Amino acid sequence: MASGIRDKVAILGMGCTRFGERWNDSPEDLMVEAFQECIADAGIEKKQLQAAWLGTCFDEINVGKSALSASIALRLPNIAVTRVENFCASGTEAFRGAVYAVASGAYDIALAIGVEKLKDIGYGGLPEFSSAIGVGNSLWFPNLTAPGGFAMLATGYAAKYGLDIQEVKKAMAHISVKSHANGALNPKAHLRKPVTEEQVLMSPMIAFPLGLFDCCGVSDGSACAIVTTPEIARSLGKKDIVTVKALQLALSNGTEMSYDWDGAHFVTTTRASTAAYEEAGIKNPREEISMMEVHDCFSITELVTMEDLHISERGKAPADIMDGFYDRGGRVPCQVDGGLKCFGHPIGASGLRMLYEMYLQLQGRAGERQLGNPRYGLTHNLGGFPMMNVCSIGIVGRYEG
Amino acid sequence: MVGITSYGGYIPRYRVSRMLIVQNMAWYFPVIMAVAGGEKAVANWDEDSLSMAVAAAYDCMAGKDRRALDGIYLASTTLPFADRLNAGIVAAALNAPEHGATAADFSSCLKAGTTAAMAAIEAVQSGQKNNVLVVASDQRRTKMATMFEMFYGDGAAAILFGRDEVIAEFKGSYSLSCDFVDHYKGYGKEFDYGWEERWVRDEGYGKIIPEAIRGFLKKYGMNLADIGKVVYPCYFTTTHRAIAKGLGIDPARVQDNLHNICGDTGTAHPLVMLAAALEQAKPGDKILLAGFGQGCDILCFEATEKIAGFTPAKGVSGHLASKVDLTSYQKFAKFRDLIVADLGIRGEANPNASLTALWRKRKMVLGFVGVKCTRCGTPQFPPMPMCVKPECNAAGAFEDYEFADKPGKIQMFTGDMLSPSVDPPAAYGLVTFDGGGKAFVDFTDCEISQVKVGMQVKMSFRRRSKDQVRGYTGYFWKAVPQVAG
Numbered sequence: 012m013a014s015g016i017r018d019k020v021a022i023l024g025m026g027c028t029r030f031g032e033r034w035n036d037s038p039e040d041l042m043v044e045a046f047q048e049c050i051a052d053a054g055i056e057k058k059q060l061q062a063a064w065l066g067t068c069f070d071e072i073n074v075g076k077s078a079l080s081a082s083i084a085l086r087l088p089n090i091a092v093t094r095v096e097n098f099c100a101s102g103t104e105a106f107r108g109a110v111y112a113v114a115s116g117a118y119d120i121a122l123a124i125g126v127e128k129l130k131d132i133g134y135g136g137l138p139e140f141s142s143a144i145g146v147g148n149s150l151w152f153p154n155l156t157a158p159g160g161f162a163m164l165a166t167g168y169a170a171k172y173g174l175d176i177q178e179v180k181k182a183m184a185h186i187s188v189k190s191h192a193n194g195a196l197n198p199k200a201h202l203r204k205p206v207t208e209e210q211v212l213m214s215p216m217i218a219f220p221l222g223l224f225d226c227c228g229v230s231d232g233s234a235c236a237i238v239t240t241p242e243i244a245r246s247l248g249k250k251d252i253v254t255v256k257a258l259q260l261a262l263s264n265g266t267e268m269s270y271d272w273d274g275a276h277f278v279t280t281t282r283a284s285t286a287a288y289e290e291a292g293i294k295n296p297r298e299e300i301s302m303m304e305v306h307d308c309f310s311i312t313e314l315v316t317m318e319d320l321h322i323s324e325r326g327k328a329p330a331d332i333m334d335g336f337y338d339r340g341g342r343v344p345c346q347v348d349g350g351l352k353c354f355g356h357p358i359g360a361s362g363l364r365m366l367y368e369m370y371l372q373l374q375g376r377a378g379e380r381q382l383g384n385p386r387y388g389l390t391h392n393l394g395g396f397p398m399m400n401v402c403s404i405g406i407v408g409r410y411e412g
Numbered sequence: 413m414v415g416i417t418s419y420g421g422y423i424p425r426y427r428v429s430r431m432l433i434v435q436n437m438a439w440y441f442p443v444i445m446a447v448a449g450g451e452k453a454v455a456n457w458d459e460d461s462l463s464m465a466v467a468a469a470y471d472c473m474a475g476k477d478r479r480a481l482d483g484i485y486l487a488s489t490t491l492p493f494a495d496r497l498n499a500g501i502v503a504a505a506l507n508a509p510e511h512g513a514t515a516a517d518f519s520s521c522l523k524a525g526t527t528a529a530m531a532a533i534e535a536v537q538s539g540q541k542n543n544v545l546v547v548a549s550d551q552r553r554t555k556m557a558t559m560f561e562m563f564y565g566d567g568a569a570a571i572l573f574g575r576d577e578v579i580a581e582f583k584g585s586y587s588l589s590c591d592f593v594d595h596y597k598g599y600g601k602e603f604d605y606g607w608e609e610r611w612v613r614d615e616g617y618g619k620i621i622p623e624a625i626r627g628f629l630k631k632y633g634m635n636l637a638d639i640g641k642v643v644y645p646c647y648f649t650t651t652h653r654a655i656a657k658g659l660g661i662d663p664a665r666v667q668d669n670l671h672n673i674c675g676d677t678g679t680a681h682p683l684v685m686l687a688a689a690l691e692q693a694k695p696g697d698k699i700l701l702a703g704f705g706q707g708c709d710i711l712c713f714e715a716t717e718k719i720a721g722f723t724p725a726k727g728v729s730g731h732l733a734s735k736v737d738l739t740s741y742q743k744f745a746k747f748r749d750l751i752v753a754d755l756g757i758r759g760e761a762n763p764n765a766s767l768t769a770l771w772r773k774r775k776m777v778l779g780f781v782g783v784k785c786t787r788c789g790t791p792q793f794p795p796m797p798m799c800v801k802p803e804c805n806a807a808g809a810f811e812d813y814e815f816a817d818k819p820g821k822i823q824m825f826t827g828d829m830l831s832p833s834v835d836p837p838a839a840y841g842l843v844t845f846d847g848g849g850k851a852f853v854d855f856t857d858c859e860i861s862q863v864k865v866g867m868q869v870k871m872s873f874r875r876r877s878k879d880q881v882r883g884y885t886g887y888f889w890k891a892v893p894q895v896a897g
Contacts (some may be wrong), residue, residue: 134757136830146766150777151794151876151888153840153854156758159828163841167824170865219837219860269792269850270800274824274842349571398842398852 015257015290018146018412019114021244022253023237024053027367030232030355031201038067038074038128039084041233045360046124053237054247060237061118062091066125067359068098068394069138073128093177094310096359098143098394100403101125101261102234103362107258107403109238117329119243124235125364131157136229137358145252158226160396161309162218167274167397168315172326176220182329183310184211187224188340190307190346193299194353196379201228201355213337225310230355234363236370241410250408253373256291256387259283259404268398277393279402280319287404288321295386297322300343301385302372304365306393316391317345339380347372347380358394362403365390369407414536415581415713417543418572420471421687421728422464423565423674425857426454426738430562436741438556444562452565452675455551455736457747457834458856458874461488463887464500464568465549466505466873470544470682470817472570473506474725481508483544484515486533487524488679489597490550491517492875492885501887502547504778505873507814514541522645524548525683526703529711529860532573543574549845550678553748555603555866563647565675569683569728579722580690580699580713591709592616609648617646617704621655624708625700632712636661639712640697643685645704647676673732688728695718734896746834756880759832762879765886774814780871780889782849783810791815791849813849814869816889820845822867827860843869843891856890868894 028041028051036044050057065081067073074080078092096106102125109121126164132138137157144152165183169176188208194200214222244252261283266272284296293299300322307313317328322343323336331337337345348354348368351361369388372375387408394401434448455464465486484506486499493501499515518524524885525548532544532806537808549568554560573582594616595606606612621644621664634644642661649671655714656666667689669676677684682703689699693715703709724730738744745751773780780841782793788804791813799806825841838853841863855863856874869891 132757136758139761139832141761141763146763146769147773149763150765150770150773150886152830152836153852154831154833155840156828156830158830159826159840162826162828165826165867166826166841170824177544215829216827216837217830218826221826264802265796265800266802268852269794269796270790270802272850323492370462 012086016110016114017256017290017292018241018254018410020110020238020255020405021241021410022370023055023120023239023244023247023249024049025236025367025370026052027199027234027364029199030228030230030357030364032130033231034130038080038126039127041231042081042084042124042126045233045235045389049235049237054087055120055237058088059120060087060090061120062109062112063087063122063124064105064108065092065094065121066096066101066362067094067127068096068101069127069129070096070357071142072132072138074126075176097199097401099308099358100362100392100394101359102364103390103392103403103405106236106363106366106405107260110238110255110258113238113240120237122235122237122240123363124233125360125362127359129229129357156218158221158309158381161312162221164274164315164397165220165311168311171273171275174303179329180212180220182314182405183225183334184208185332186307186310186313187211187352190350190352193380194349195269195340197354200349200353201230202349202353215412221309222313227308227351228353228355230357232357232364234360234367236363236366241412251374253370253407254410255405256308256408257287257404257406259287261402263399265399272398276315277319277397277400277402279400280316280391280393283402283404284320285335287406291387291406293406296320297343300387301390302347302369302382303343303345303389303391304348304350304368305345305391307346307352308356308393312393313345315388315391320389320391344382347377347382354376355358362390366405366407373407413578414533414575415573415578416571416690417574417577417579418472419570419687419690420468420474420724421567421684421731422467422471423453423567423728423731424455424459424464425734425736426456427451427735428454428738430746432739432741433561436827446555446558447559447562450672453567453743454747455566456857458890459551460492460550460875460885461490461568462492462501463874464551464566465502465547466571468568469502469506469545469547471725471727472572476572478506478508479543480543482513483532483535483541484508484513485518485528485546486542487518487528487546487548487686488550489519489522489524490552491519497502501778504774506777507775507781507816516744522679522705523682523703523709525679526701526709526711526731529571529573529683530585530587530709533585536575543572546573546683547570548680548683549682552604552678553602556750559609560604560606561715563676565677567677567684568675568680569687571683571686573849575716577721578716580693580715583698583712584628584632585712586624586631586710587707588620588624588627588692589837591706592620593706613648613651617648617651618655620708621646621702621704622659624702625659628710628712629776638698639665639700641665641667641689642691643682643683643689643699643701644702645669645676647671647682684728687724690719691724691727691729695720755832757876762881764882765877765884766881775874777888780812780816782813782815784813785809786811791845791847792849793849815845815849815851818845818847818871820869820891822863822865822869822893823850825855825863835889839863854890856892858893858895862895863893870894
């Protein structure tokens with residue numbers, strides 16, 4: 012009987028670059044920057060790494076296919092390196108590969124690194140999707156972009172709960188204002204200017220009803236983690252050990268797009284979060300989760316996700332949001348590092364960046380953003396589109412073994 | 413009895429007032445002021461002769477069995493493919509049978525529509541075919557500030573010929589074929605090249621149509637007093653009237669040339685006018701139809717008792733009545749690709765369309781055919797190897813399920829300014845169909861401010877991609893929000 016991942020693997024060290032428009036840095040530069048911080052934090056030598064996983068999404072504008080880019084950039088000692096790609100969950104997938112490898116006993120120490128170099132295409136937003144959806148879908152898919160795909164969710168949500176779209180927009184605006192306030196405290200964040208609710212509501216329309224300030228930053232960056240067993244971490248002299256409590260992944264199987272779906276929630280997140288709480292031994296997430304970094308690619312994604320994570324009740328996320336429940340001073344602070352919204356969203360790095368913030372918070376190293384005595388941190392990625400997506404959830408916490 | 417068993421039409425919803433063209437372009441060519449009256453029908457940016465042909469074909473086939481078609485003839489001078497059977501695309505869009513059906517293009521002449529009708533009638537008369545659909549369509553690009561720009565409109569019509577349930581019996585035909593050139597379009601050229609108006613009017617329409625009509629009457633020993641309605645194209649309204657006068661036809665028995673409300677739809681026009689005439693015809697009415705171009709085709713029909721109970725799904729008059737003014741000349745010019753506007757780097761992406769994938773998915777992509785699970789009865793789109801219903805998931809237990817003619821409702825949508833579009837914002841969303849099934853599709857023919865969750869939609873076959881590098885035009889179905897109803 013499978014026993015889950017809880018407390019089998021510890022984070023030995025982490026690193027994360029400043030995210031942003033890193034015009035003068037190549038993806039290799041970014042990987043090395045994150046890696047150097049990470050290995051120094053881990054306090055080991057490169058030759059102790061036994062295997063590595065690389066997460067990237069848009070390979071055709073990025074580092075190309077295969078994991079050779081990471082192996083060469085980091086001059087890894089001819090070890091196993093595997094590239095993983097699963098849309099916006101790619102970074103968490105790299106982490107999952109390394110964590111599972113250690114948990115299996117196949118390796119003692121493994122590396123997970125994620126990177127994305129998005130600002131090499133010459134236009135705003137994510138690269139266009141023709142290469143990402145396959146030749147079959149290219150014959151019929153709508154002319155969609157990421158903001159458009161998620162914007163639809165706002166109309167679906169408003170319709171389901173009988174809300175005026177302006178009410179939803181107001182809660183969405185609060186989300187962005189909160190993330191900008193948090194991002195302003197983070198020296199590694201891409202966007203560091205606070206904004207007002209009025210600015211958010213007045214921003215130019217990108218995809219109805221999402222305005223510019225409902226959309227996250229499109230950034231370059233890299234983040235990485237070195238993982239091992241709690242025993243090895245302890246033997247290496249580590250204190251305040253952070254362990255993995257849960258790692259879950261759920262993918263759409265076509266029901267949202269082709270069968271039964273209310274258009275107002277993420278089927279995958281609802282499922283993955285339930286499994287993650289069970290794996291972590293969490294009974295009441297609203298009470299027990301101390302902090303979260305969720306996939307706020309767009310403000311509406313964060314709003315709906317609060318319900319799918321079973322933190323807000325169905326239809327009640329706008330009220331919790333407006334109450335400040337998810338603000339930095341609220342009950343479950345969300346996007347403490349600025350989130351995708353302000354820290355930025357180099358896709359392959361994002362899952363690892365979220366874990367980086369949780370790791371810093373759990374170790375009391377989050378500087379101005381430090382929360383009081385967090386116990387569990389939850390990370391969440393949502394790749395693809397509301398009607399077909401990949402959801403990954405991670406829960407990390409202090410090792411109490 | 414052989415004759416017309418159904419008919420339909422399609423006129424795109426946009427109208428351009430001729431005064432708009434004059435206001436914008438008379439500075440360049442003041443002569444266009446002479447025909448500044450009325451308006452013309454203009455295809456949306458994602459429509460072309462092929463997509464309009466499909467719309468007219470569906471209008472005609474509503475309530476008829478598309479599986480019973482054994483001939484699909486497409487007539488147009490503006491087909492998207494010089495070598496790929498365009499009628500085959502129409503047939504696929506209709507989900508018509510592949511085996512035992514003949515699809516053929518009739519082209520290179522504005523009377524190709526009437527010629528196709530003759531071929532269809534002859535095939536049914538001979539007993540070789542039972543149900544032949546003739547579709548004529550044109551969407552002719554014109555240079556700015558030309559008389560062609562003033563005269564030409566966009567549209568399509570479809571006529572079904574057969575032996576059962578005939579609403580207008582075929583009574584005879586006559587052809588005059590001669591190499592009279594009033595205008596032509598050279599191979600690989602974008603625009604028509606026309607001779608002076610007096611030549612076209614006086615020696616062309618004005619002489620050739622009457623000669624052909626006289627030839628027909630002589631052949632069948634009929635006289636014009638027997639004819640209830642005479643239908644012939646001619647975009648010079650005075651010449652159109654003069655032809656009737658010269659033949660001694662009462663103006664009340666001449667079918668309007670639609671210049672004021674539609675413009676001349678080229679190859680489609682004789683059949684568009686015929687469809688309009690059939691809407692008014694009463695049992696016993698004889699209709700004489702002429703198609704003009706390098707000669708003239710004449711066809712004669714007599715309405716039967718069955719015409720009394722027949723109404724087309726929407727028909728030419730229904731389409732003419734539901735219209736929206738296109739009030740920007742620049743928008744019109746952009747829709748026709750007459751001016752260059754930046755689509756942005758995002759719009760440069762240009763992967764080729766996979767012909768192999770299209771072959772495998774031809775029913776789905778061209779016919780909007782999904783599947784219905786034979787185990788649990790769930791209609792679904794896109795078709796996949798296993799049933800989407802979680803409690804079922806049966807593999808390979810499917811029958812075809814047509815979504816093209818199913819009404820639906822908008823479940824969620826957006827208007828996307830980031831997407832490269834000729835007419836931003838790009839509207840799209842998730843549609844749920846009455847009777848089950850969903851599809852994630854582009855929207856068209858709508859203003860985003862009027863779109864609401866829950867609004868009814870109808871599906872429409874549209875141009876989805878135009879690959880200028882490889883000359884490929886791709887098609888799929890879009891949802892049209894029914895704003896008024």
